[in-house]
Amino acid sequence: DVQMTQSPSALSASVGDTVTITCRASQDIFNYLNWYQQKPGKAPNLLISDATNLKTGVPSRFSGSGYGTDFILTISSLQPEDIATYYCQQYDNLRSYTFGQGTKLEIK
């Protein structure tokens, strides 16, 4: 099974900062990587699919990059409403899925 390692597990940043969250796969997963945002007490919300495709309606300060084993979620100009936990999720062509452990983002 593919293992996903997210880092850091927690992050504190200031409003206006640029934040990066990394997700590493244990083997080549091409671009089979999605990113989700989850706010406390709420269901996850899709941000980015296929490593780089921003979902309609998601602010353009969110972006995704990477291919193969290393992926990055970048939040430019951090806003107070971005406080949440972020998860990467990989899938394979047999439609098995694995989530990363999550990154909790807080405001300084």
Add this chain to the structure above:
Amino acid sequence: QVQLVQSGAEVRKPGASVKVSCKASGYSFTGYYIHWVRQAPGHGLEWMGWIKPNSGDTKYAQKFQGRVTMTRDTTINTAHMDLSKLRSDDTAVYYCARVVIGPWDYSMDVWGQGTTVIVSS
């Protein structure tokens, strides 16, 4: 509007079973997989498996093989997740989510509100 509405909270004793429902509306139920994902208190997201509503085909995460059964009723656009032999560490919020059937997108774009399942003696 497109939504998935889940059944209410459940409390079960260890060893019992629980069935959680997920009713779809606002889109073609048979055009999307229904996935199940759970989240234990203070923990991350854990994928459990999916059902393909048009055929009833299923795929389960290895961890839940033998304990989970996913079914659907296309007459009422509802998917169900049945988890048996419950243990205390099955206490979690259980979510359903949809993924389009087709090779062009594998992302979970709509989620249910979550169902809390508590396993306690």
